[in-house]
Amino acid sequence: xxxxxxxxxxxxxxxxxxxxxxxTEEPIxxxxxxxxxxxxxxxxGGTSAVPIVAVGQKVAKGEPIALPGTxxxxxxxxxxxxxxxxxxxxxxxxxxxxxxSLCIVIETDGDDRRFEGGPHDPWPESREVRxxxxxxxxxxxxxxxxxxxATKLEAVAGTCKxxxxxxxxxxxxxxxxxxxxxxxxxxxxxxxxxxxxLVAAPRxxxxxxRDKPRALEAMRKAVTxxxxxxxxxxxxxxxxxxxxxxxxxELLTGExxxxxxxxxxxxxxxxxVGTAYAIERLAARGExxxxxxxxxxxxxxxRPRNVEVPIGTPIHYxxxxxxxxxxxxxxxxxxxSMMGYALPADxxxxxxxxxxxxxxxxxxxxxxxxxxxxxxxxxxxxVCPARLQPQELLTAAAARDFDDLEALGLDDCIECGCCDVxxxxxxxxxxxxxxxxxxxxxxxxxxxxxxxxxxxxxxRERRLKQIEEDRRAAQEALKAKLRADEEARRRAVxxxxxxxxxxxxxxxxx
Amino acid sequence: MxxxxxxxxxxxxxxxxxxxxxxxxxxxxxxxxxxxIERLLPRIQCxxxxxxxxxxxxxxxxxxxxxxxxxxxxxxxxxxxxAELLGREPTPLDTSLGSASMDRVARIDETxxxxxxxxxxxxxxxxxxxxxQRMHTVIARLCTGCELCVPPCPVDCIQLVPRHG
Numbered sequence: 001x002x003x004x005x006x007x008x009x010x011x012x013x014x015x016x017x018x019x020x021x022x023x024t025e026e027p028i029x030x031x032x033x034x035x036x037x038x039x040x041x042x043x044x045g046g047t048s049a050v051p052i053v054a055v056g057q058k059v060a061k062g063e064p065i066a067l068p069g070t071x072x073x074x075x076x077x078x079x080x081x082x083x084x085x086x087x088x089x090x091x092x093x094x095x096x097x098x099x100x101s102l103c104i105v106i107e108t109d110g111d112d113r114r115f116e117g118g119p120h121d122p123w124p125e126s127r128e129v130r131x132x133x134x135x136x137x138x139x140x141x142x143x144x145x146x147x148x149x150a151t152k153l154e155a156v157a158g159t160c161k162x163x164x165x166x167x168x169x170x171x172x173x174x175x176x177x178x179x180x181x182x183x184x185x186x187x188x189x190x191x192x193x194x195x196x197x198l199v200a201a202p203r204x205x206x207x208x209x210r211d212k213p214r215a216l217e218a219m220r221k222a223v224t225x226x227x228x229x230x231x232x233x234x235x236x237x238x239x240x241x242x243x244x245x246x247x248x249x250e251l252l253t254g255e256x257x258x259x260x261x262x263x264x265x266x267x268x269x270x271x272x273v274g275t276a277y278a279i280e281r282l283a284a285r286g287e288x289x290x291x292x293x294x295x296x297x298x299x300x301x302x303r304p305r306n307v308e309v310p311i312g313t314p315i316h317y318x319x320x321x322x323x324x325x326x327x328x329x330x331x332x333x334x335x336x337s338m339m340g341y342a343l344p345a346d347x348x349x350x351x352x353x354x355x356x357x358x359x360x361x362x363x364x365x366x367x368x369x370x371x372x373x374x375x376x377x378x379x380x381x382x383v384c385p386a387r388l389q390p391q392e393l394l395t396a397a398a399a400r401d402f403d404d405l406e407a408l409g410l411d412d413c414i415e416c417g418c419c420d421v422x423x424x425x426x427x428x429x430x431x432x433x434x435x436x437x438x439x440x441x442x443x444x445x446x447x448x449x450x451x452x453x454x455x456x457x458x459x460r461e462r463r464l465k466q467i468e469e470d471r472r473a474a475q476e477a478l479k480a481k482l483r484a485d486e487e488a489r490r491r492a493v494x495x496x497x498x499x500x501x502x503x504x505x506x507x508x509x510x
Numbered sequence: 511m512x513x514x515x516x517x518x519x520x521x522x523x524x525x526x527x528x529x530x531x532x533x534x535x536x537x538x539x540x541x542x543x544x545x546x547i548e549r550l551l552p553r554i555q556c557x558x559x560x561x562x563x564x565x566x567x568x569x570x571x572x573x574x575x576x577x578x579x580x581x582x583x584x585x586x587x588x589x590x591x592x593a594e595l596l597g598r599e600p601t602p603l604d605t606s607l608g609s610a611s612m613d614r615v616a617r618i619d620e621t622x623x624x625x626x627x628x629x630x631x632x633x634x635x636x637x638x639x640x641x642x643q644r645m646h647t648v649i650a651r652l653c654t655g656c657e658l659c660v661p662p663c664p665v666d667c668i669q670l671v672p673r674h675g
Binding site for chain 1: 553554555563564634635652654
């Protein structure tokens with residue numbers, strides 16, 4: 001095993017208070033089944049899964065209840081056994097926002113009866129079949145975006161230079177990967193080796209931040225035990241956002257993922273440790289993705305800890321499981337404190353993208369300050385991990401200057417929130433950039449509609465002109481023919497008259 | 511001395527001839543100006559400005575015959591862009607002209623449609639399909655929300671609805 005410690009730092013980034021100790025004192029709570037499950041069918045970017053069950057139908061744990069739509073998409077499974085109560089549209093939290101999605105509501109029966117109809121051999125020889133199995137097992141990136149794993153593996157199969165396993169977990173409060181690495185390192189490493197085989201990666205780097213000594217220790221042992229020469233553990237500095245996909249690749253390899261492209265375009269693929277664990281559970285035990293580890297933390301919850309949560313568990317059941325709220329709770333946040341967002345209610349379900357639920361107490365949420373004018377100090381630019389100029393973007397966003405926004409690289413903003421933290425004028429830059437991205441998409445959509453309308457209008461004009469010309473030409477031809485016919489008749493009559501006249505003259509002659 | 515005079519005179523005569531020829535036979539640049547104005551319009555041909563289409567309106571603006579605040583679907587942003595291009599003062603949108611908006615699409619109530627085909631003939635971008643005496647429908651992705659299909663419908667079965675949702 002290669003063991004590397006990185007001293008190189010990533011571009012920009014900041015050091016933040018980790019706030020992870022509270023949730024790592026107790027082991028992961030397993031075996032929790034809520035009375036109700038609300039399983040979203042559209043938990044990630046790409047297309048929604050298509051339901052294949054009916055209301056009233058009995059389902060077992062791990063039974064497919066929706067099949068993947070057009071790629072990128074994944075299947076969705078019942079997270080526990082029970083009966084389908086409704087199939088309806090509800091609000092679900094995804095990686096970056098709340099979204100209305102078709103959901104399958106299941107009343108659980110508490111038996112947690114396993115589905116027996118799965119494939120006999122969950123991990124056959126062929127690479128294509130294995131990737132298809134990953135898709136049908138509903139496995140999605142468990143780092144927080146829930147992007148369909150099969151699509152990601154497919155894109156890089158055969159061209160992969162390095163498989164990067166992301167155990168950085170740089171965002172404050174979140175500790176689900178840390179706990180999983182402490183408790184199930186052997187399964188994670190086995191899953192990593194399976195993924196490396198699948199994409200034929202010659203090298204594998206498992207990156208873990210320095211502030212997780214126990215996870216590092218456990219993973220080192222597991223990698224040594226596995227004895228695979230491709231595997232290396234990398235201890236990386238604790239800087240936010242080192243765990244961002246693009247940032248991690250740059251930190252480890254020195255190569256920058258081109259703007260607008262995926263890491264696969266330069267031969268890298270990044271997978272979260274939780275995803276590796278899910279792959280191992282599929283391959284070794286035939287289990288589809290029906291649960292994930294969620295960190296429930298914050299000063300507003302009685303017993304902060306990590307819980308293995310069936311996907312679709314309404315959040316209030318999860319909070320109950322952790323001792324309920326404390327009286328000083330002020331806000332519920334989905335995701336970490338930096339890239340997460342506030343939830344409007346606690347009856348929303350968890351999804352594959354739910355890595356963390358923070359029940360924030362007073363004093364834990366960023367106070368809202370009065371915003372002052374930008375003084376162009378440039379602090380935001382120095383911490384931006386995407387090397388952008390947030391102060392310039394801010395001006396362009398205020399002016400809705402879309403050309404400028406594009407030139408300044410708005411699209412490359414990963415919305416990490418570093419600029420917000422350092423801004424001495426308390427400007428909430430990331431929020432503006434999110435708004436600007438939405439406005440930009442709207443603007444682009446209008447431009448495309450205008451261009452297409454113009455093109456179609458021109459074609460219509462041409463077509464109408466052609467029809468008119470054809471009609472006129474046909475009319476002219478008909479008129480000419482009629483005139484010619486008329487002329488011929490007149491000539492025939494004139495000829496007849498002439499003949500008659502001649503006959504008369506002949507007759508008159510003696 | 512003589513050489514210099516001959517060369518310079520010859521040169522100026524030749525260049526003058528070239529300039530005269532160019533101004534007479536090369537096309538005028540007026541078209542380009544119209545096109546630049548037209549680019550800033552939504553080009554959905556709704557005709558709510560009172561001109562038969564976006565290009566005629568652009569020509570009228572260039573000729574100084576029309577105000578720049580007569581494009582309902584373009585709204586404030588179009589007015590601002592036109593004002594900047596032409597060096598005129600931006601004025602508020604003339605809201606009396608209409609309410610066409612690219613955020614909406616036409617929808618045909620399929621229970622009422624009698625298949626008269628009048629709407630399809632009115633659509634400037636061929637976004638309505640249907641055979642005579644058969645139910646018609648709007649291709650929402652192509653519809654620009656220009657409202658031109660609404661008045662010809664004899665049974666009032668066309669409505670404009672928000673584009674998404």
